[in-house]
Amino acid sequence: MIHDQAEMSDLWYAPVPRRPVGYLHPSRMTAGRFAATACAAARPGHARTGLAARLREHAGRNRCVLTASGRAALELAVRQTGAAEVVMSTFNCPAVADAVLAAGARPVLVDLDHVEGPAFTSVDLDGRAVVLTNALGLDEWRAHAERIEALGGRVVLDLAQASVALRVLRRFRDAACPIVLSFGEGKQLGGLGGGALLTSAQHTSASLVGAGGLRRGGEMAPLRRAVVERIVAHAPGVVRAAVQRGQSRTPGWSYTKADHLPTEAGQVTQGEPSRWEVASAAALLRTASTVADEAALTHERVRSAAAELTTCQPVAADPDFGPGVELVFRRPGQRFLFARALAERGVPSTWNYYPLHRLAPYGAFAAGSMAGADSLWPRVLTVAKQPQPRLTTQLLVEAMVAADRSVREQEAGRD
Structure with missing residues (x-):
């Protein structure tokens, strides 16, 4: 799908921290x-x-x-x-x-x-x-x-x-x-x-x-990845920085979502979950409520503090229904500047949404005007809230306040 130049800049991913303080999806595999x-x-x-x-x-x-x-x-x-x-x-x-x-x-x-x-x-x-x-x-x-x-x-x-x-x-x-x-x-x-x-x-x-029973192929790879991610998250900063540099050189790494928009509908994998997938879900479910409570508390504290920001406002979301705190910026372009300022402090952020009606496999299914989504998608950013070492509520709020100030200063410098 072809995009104009302004829209291409809105497709830039949020910059990743060179020396991560936290992670968007922290591993729970203790x-x-x-x-x-x-x-x-x-x-x-x-x-x-x-x-x-x-x-x-x-x-x-x-x-x-x-x-x-x-x-x-x-x-x-x-x-x-x-x-x-x-x-x-x-x-x-x-x-x-x-x-x-x-x-x-x-x-x-x-x-x-x-x-x-x-x-x-x-x-x-x-x-x-x-x-x-x-x-x-x-x-x-x-x-x-x-x-x-x-x-x-x-x-x-x-x-x-x-x-x-x-x-x-x-x-x-x-x-x-x-x-x-x-x-x-x-x-x-x-x-x-x-x-x-x-x-x-x-x-x-x-x-x-579907037939076939338990899936066997490659079922250990996600488990090994989860264990390694947990170890890295607790490692010294020099290790976390080295891992981040290595990931940025892996095949498929990109700085723009334009490289990853689907061109055809994806297939649905049939069959049953592997024994390791079932086992991990059963084990992690035992502590899921405790983790959810911690995430909900962080969500509410961050959302309360974010009410004072001038470039964006938090969505009035249910803390249990999203993996992060969603911020909506006043205009396109601010999202990337804010995310870059967060990354400079080691704080990760992301954006997940690109409306389906703009994607080739699904555009024919749009019903009526999509003005709301068209206006909204370049202005949404997700900030991590899942419990993890180092990424405390205080650090997260301080980083957001600093990022808000940075965006205002950069915009003032262009005026």
């Missing part, structure tokens, strides 16, 4: 959790049964189908609804649209506002499924589910970006909708991969997951 994962992997059947039972219990669902990924779980959920068309926000991960397409349904993309959320009711919902993904950490269930159901829509709740804390699942015990979870790398659980569909529908069949 020595104790590694041992628990190894023990669970030695009894894969027991780990699978225990993980599914615990998720079912807290979500109030009759069935838990463990899948190769959150994307595969979402495909099953869409198939379960039987809907031919699925409404979803254009502010989304391509994997969500890929799962809808894999289920044989047609995505219907709607606009998004960072205050009001997705414009679900801008289209006809009768007989359609609606996927709630909590974009920008907004609680789409609380804001939209009742109205969607009143208009004849069937809700699918995708919690792939949410904390897999048991208290989060308990919120939806009385909600008669399928719930999709993801245990992939970079998710809030911090697992190695895999996903789950929680449902009470009787016709959901495990055979839909």
Whole structure:
């Protein structure tokens, strides 16, 4: 897809710290959790049964189908609804649209506002499924589910970006909708991969997951990576800096998202999760609520402090529904300057959103004007909030205040 020069500059990734103080997706694979994962992997059947039972219990669902990924779980959920068309926000991960397409349904993309959320009711919902993904950490269930159901829509709740804390699942015990979870790398659980569909529908069949049983190929690689990342995060600064330099020289490294925008819809991996993916999810779930509590506390403190910033404002998000604190800048161009100032202090940041209606595989599915998303996407930045050494709330707030001042000074110098 061709972009003009101004838009190309908005596609620059947030600079990474040369000497990281923290990480966007810190590994949770401590020595104790590694041992628990190894023990669970030695009894894969027991780990699978225990993980599914615990998720079912807290979500109030009759069935838990463990899948190769959150994307595969979402495909099953869409198939379960039987809907031919699925409404979803254009502010989304391509994997969500890929799962809808894999289920044989047609995505219907709607606009998004960072205050009001997705414009679900801008289209006809009768007989359609609606996927709630909590974009920008907004609680789409609380804001939209009742109205969607009143208009004849069937809700699918995708919690792939949410904390897999048991208290989060308990919120939806009385909600008669399928719930999709993801245990992939970079998710809030911090697992190695895999996903789950929680449902009470009787016709959901495990055979839909696909044949082949447990996946074996390369299943140890994510575990080794998680262990190494944990060690590096606790290493001296010179080690962290050397690792960062090495990563910037690896194939595929890029400073712009333009190099990574999809040109065709992705495939959905079928089958079941590997024994190591199940084992890590089972082990990490034991402490997920504690980690979520710490992240939520950081979220609220940072959001409170960020209210004093002049170049951006935090989104009024639910702390449990996003992996970071989302900031919205007053105008394009400020995001990159702010991120660069944060990186100079060792603080990581990122931006995840490029509206699906602007991508070649999904542009044909846009429904109406997307003015809100078009205005919003160049102005959103995510700041890490997950518990980790060194990246304290005080350090994070101080870095944000300094970055805010730096942006104002640079803009004043250009005037």
